[in-house]
């Protein structure tokens with residue numbers, strides 16, 4: 001049984017069909033790359049899995065159990081942590097508050113919850129150190145930090161959730177080479193712990209370095225699912241662009257065909 005299985009996921013935004021009946025599955029201990037052109041629907045798919053978008057149709061199961069994903073909290077409870085493309089950090093808030101956002105450790109005194117600020121700071125420093133992210137003071141607001149530092153904070157937040165499935169949307173796009181290595185080391189350590197990772201990337205070389213399988217989305221549909229060691233970059237690029245498709249959906253010869261039921 002797959003750790004996560006999404007079936008028949010459809011999502012429209014007004015006149016735009018972002019996802020059109022997507023079936024997608026991830027196994028335990030696997031790094032699944034999700035690739036596709038700009039606008040292929042990658043972020044929309046993972047936002048459905050993260051509880052950030054409600055799909056128009058389709059079902060998501062985790063360990064065989066159907067999920068009600070109506071909010072990011074629902075996804076966290078099911079063991080799904082997502083690092084969004086936009087990172088979704090609160091710029092004015094400091095580093096440690098961003099790591100614990102919505103899940104702050106509290107101690108109740110006479111029934112009144114008190115934030116455990118010192119515990120939060122220690123835990124934030126521990127998580128960042130484990131990722132080799134250097135931040136001078138976790139009480140600084142995140143808006144002044146670099147892209148790599150922000151990425152580290154977003155990853156630390158996912159680590160803190162202790163999820164079974166970690167989804168990363170373009171985690172390395174804004175990073176220097178040394179920081180990309182750190183993210184990859186983190187992804188490998190998650191895999192070694194038996195966790196599953198979904199990694200969205202436009203960098204085909206990176207995808208081949210880190211993934212076990214590759215799912216290709218094109219125009220809101222699954223174009224292919226490949227075992228990384230059994231394919232090659234040019235085949236994946238061909239799937240992404242739809243080249244080599246005798247029946248490319250964009251082809252004028254098919255433009256007047258009725259839509260698939």
Ligand SMILES: Nc1ncnc2c1ncn2[C@@H]1O[C@H](COP(=O)(O)OP(=O)(O)OP(=O)(O)O)[C@@H](O)[C@H]1O
Pocket residue numbers: 013016017018036037038039040041042043044045085
């Ligand atoms: N909130 C939204 N409102 C309206 N349209 C949207 C919204 N989110 C996505 N779309 C549209 O849905 C389609 C899929 O977008 P999505 O962000 O999922 O693509 P993507 O594969 O992540 O692309 P990229 O590689 O550029 O990040 C696009 O046509 C996009 O314009």
Ligand SMILES: [Mg+2]
Pocket residue numbers: 042043044085169
């Ligand atoms: Mg995207």
